[in-house]
Amino acid sequence: DIQMTQSPSSLSASVGDRVTISCQASQDIDNHLSWYQQKPGKAPKLLIYDAFNLKTGVPSRFRGSGSGTDFTFTISSLQPEDIATYYCRQSDNFPYTFGQGTQLEIK
């Protein structure tokens, strides 16, 4: 199975900060990676697919990059409504797997 190592597990930042989350795959997954945002008590929401494609309607401050084994998710200017847990998911090989999640808090 492909292991997805996501870091950090938690992150505290101030409004307006640039925030970066990493996701590393245990083997090459091409660009078959998506990013999700989950707010407390809510279902996850798809933000980015194929590593860097922004889902329609998602604010442009969210950005994804990377290919192969190393991927990055960035919020260019953190907003209060971005407080959530973020997950990556690989969809290159079954079983698909999620990263462990990054809990983002406001400092």
Place this chain on the structure above:
Amino acid sequence: EEQLVESGGTLVLPGRSLRLSCTASGFSFGDYAMTWVRQAPGKGLEWVGLIRSKTFDGTTELAASVKGRFTISRDDSKSIAYLQMNSLKTEDTAVYLCGRDLVAVSEGRYYYYGMDVWGQGTTVIVSS
């Protein structure tokens, strides 16, 4: 509005069976793969399995942790995906969510690139 609603979650004894439903509305259910994900209390998302659309044979994939105990099926006439859970263990306790998974074709192979519609989940508690 495109919507998914899970149901069927409850308190169940270890070793027993349970069937969850994921009912879709607002889109052509039969055209899409459906994925089940679970989230244990205070934990992250765990991919459980997927059922392809009939266009892609309607076959299923399952995580190792549930293979041999769980099965996924679908009834396109009712717009419902099912998760049949047998031989339940305490570690199966979780919120179970279903999602629509989008397919793409790249370099002669296809893959599911994102879950763009999710239900709110149904809670399964396995306990004696």
